[in-house]
């Protein structure tokens with residue numbers, strides 16, 4: 001069976017372990033929905049080292065990488081495919097800067113200002129490009145293109 005696609009652009013949003021343990025899930029979803037996104041699919045999983053290493057492989061040479069993997073495997077995460085016109089950049093704008101401490105100053109209404117606590121523990125993730133969105137959606141959900149949003153149509157290489 002195939003279905004007709006929604007009209008927006010899909011991106012991968014994720015609530016990281018600190019967001020889950022801090023009980024921010026409902027508030028984050030509320031922000032997502034209030035800003036006109038559809039939540040297309042969601043999946044709660046516990047990442048293991050191999051998963052986190054693959055998901056963040058672009059950062060494997062960075063000094064913070066071992067800490068990042070430890071953080072991302074410290075508890076469950078909630079991965080969501082969310083969809084809206086210009087969804088990739090809109091979601092990045094909503095989550096705010098990487099460093100939650102700085103976000104609290106420069107972007108006080110951002111999600112990371114609300115629930116993050118540091119440069120590492122920043123409670124949410126967002127794909128940073130169409131290619132990343134396609135790769136990251138495939139990582140968690142497999143091929144759900146079934147009619148295809150813009151992200152799902154991009155070339156994918158894992």
Ligand code: RTP
Nearest residue numbers: 064068097098119120121122124125126127128
């Ligand atoms: P994300 O990929 O999770 O959406 O975050 P981002 O694009 O804003 O930031 P990125 O540069 O891709 O970094 C990925 C994640 O690594 C952790 N990090 N720790 N200095 C540090 O200790 C440091 N810098 C980055 C964060 O969890 C960041 O979100």
Ligand code: MG
Nearest residue numbers: 125126127128
């Ligand atoms: Mg990133």
